[in-house]
Amino acid sequence: MSSSKISPLAPKTFPEMPAIDGVRLSTAAAGIKYKDRTDVLMAVFEPGTAVAGVFTRSKCPSAPVEWCRANIGGKSARALVVNSGNANAFTGRTGREAAKFTAALASKATACKPGEVFLASTGVIGEPLKADAFAGVMDGLVARAVPDAYLEAARAIMTTDTFPKVATATARLGKSTVTINGIAKGAGMIAPDMATMLSFVFTDAPVPAAVLQKVLTESVVDTFNAITVDSDTSTSDTLLAFATGTAAARGAPKITKAGDPRLKDFRNAFARILADLAEQVARDGEGARKLIEVIVEGAVSKPSARRIAMSIANSPLVKTAIAGEDANWGRVVMAVGKAGEPADRDRLSIWFGGIRVAHKGARDPGYDEAKVSAAMQAQVISVKVALGLGRGRDRVLTCDLTQDYVAINGDYRS
């Protein structure tokens, strides 16, 4: 199921992940599907931890997504339980019961209300999740929870991922410094209209749930919602943010309004974390050998630029061409044309890897196949389209479509 090779686009090193006061993590091997690896992550939070979330827009969401949606209004989180190997999606009433049972176990082990437990599951859809497996590990998870296990946490939630995804940043808040840590998983079934596959962000900043939700919702637009691997949207996409508020004890001001100017650095750092994790997801796209940055300029608006960029980023023909190191800009024209957005062929210019290959509706007069072919051998390929119509600009990330993607997904369940 999971590929044995690490993506060539993986980061060369992992950042040192600092502890965040009020957050403790642990992992266990509950044997839900995988053998010889961890498959459960538990996070335990101090009382008073605020929570915010963004979820898949799928009309057929998983049981854990429905559980989180029902409880996010409580604004308070004490525990997070995540499993890999089984998505608990399309599992009907037994799925809802499995979610409820898991939350009950965690609430008992951490002495909180069930509604303060948040859940996420990732893996195969449609197989009943045997939540009994959690019963044997729950108390141990709570007992062993430690502040510095982010990399292990990221490993426990991997499915077809080839590397764990972590990111960390600090931000000035008043005269104090706060920390933001994030982890994510995702490699296939990645498309916009979602949060991501699964991502969890933790901070000690003293921000209430409403403010955290605002920052989260804003930050998602150009990060997790601006990546695509295969245009397929999961039933399980979940992005949760937890703010313990423990930095207040070190003098960080309590922020009550999203418009507070003191939040600026925090907002920026938060967005950077999401952008970093989202790029890592694109870099771990199933079978990916190249990271593709699609930039659209000169569209009539940013939403129009986004739709054109996504049309390019989701085109199997563009993605297979780039896999073949072929600067087939005709397919980019095709993808612009099919997006249905305003576009004037005779004003269109296209660049691959910074080299202009098409200009004003025809092949660039200075087109040099050898030079372009050389540029296509890079690991990161930028495809830029200038429409010449307006000031709308957008950027999305994707990866190439290789034979390995087909191989990985042709035999996922077995």
Add this chain to the structure above:
Amino acid sequence: MSSSKISPLAPKTFPEMPAIDGVRLSTAAAGIKYKDRTDVLMAVFEPGTAVAGVFTRSKCPSAPVEWCRANIGGKSARALVVNSGNANAFTGRTGREAAKFTAALASKATACKPGEVFLASTGVIGEPLKADAFAGVMDGLVARAVPDAYLEAARAIMTTDTFPKVATATARLGKSTVTINGIAKGAGMIAPDMATMLSFVFTDAPVPAAVLQKVLTESVVDTFNAITVDSDTSTSDTLLAFATGTAAARGAPKITKAGDPRLKDFRNAFARILADLAEQVARDGEGARKLIEVIVEGAVSKPSARRIAMSIANSPLVKTAIAGEDANWGRVVMAVGKAGEPADRDRLSIWFGGIRVAHKGARDPGYDEAKVSAAMQAQVISVKVALGLGRGRDRVLTCDLTQDYVAINGDYRS
């Protein structure tokens, strides 16, 4: 470029294609791109031949598409010139001049107005088309045109197609019999919002352009617009129908209104031809080993059923699973969920190859993996989804996504 292997889904035999009075065909090897094969098709029509057309909805259409759109209002056709190997798309002013030059050559050779010449090109986008190549072959094409060269015609317009696509039918019109012949090409860059890649239909029925257009537009909805190979829409999709009216000499009534009840059998036969050709295109999907029929029932409307069916048919994860003979119905749930159409997980049922695998939002109680796996080995796989919401039904055809698709498209230009 073109695959040497014939699709395992190809028809075992070709139908005998009868002559149609007033239509003569010929082919030539103009050396536009390929060596040792024909790459130009010419059709010459009797005076009085009516023409109708449907074209790509791409915002960046090819020069021949623009040429046809500009001239279809004339309602009269005397010649059709089609080339393979170069799409004459995104070729700017030189592309428009190449189209004009080709039409001028054909109008001179057939003694008609340039506006009575229709054009289509298929192949690489963005490379200038050297229309000079037509000059050397045009007179010969006209001189050698014969009434019974449909299979050769279908061969001359192939690109990555692995087999020529032809279909024929007769229909009762009044007390007479009329004939409809069709040819098509297309294997990749096939998606809805288009006519098809290229398809040409010929009939001797005495129907004026307006009636022919009506029949064509209606017939496209559930045929060429209900197939997808890779969700990519070409800049060049062209479907042209030509009616010589020569059956009138044998007593067929001249039809002047699309609502004429005598047209019923003709309409049905016409739709059958398009359905046949469209299915052949799906069967020749690049790298395809399985034909997939997606049926959606119980949606709130037919358009809603269509969008859900297309979401399933375009899902790389559904298509790779079927390539791997894996009845991964969880991915079908995912594709239903991402379509954005009304769907209630707890009413959803899913069948693979006639076997119900999921029922009312969970795995079917009688699910038998061995039985389903055996069914997945068939060459034609039906995926049926019942939503249980309304009476909307639709059916689309696609093919699986294999490593060969990636291989074919990773190196198309070289």
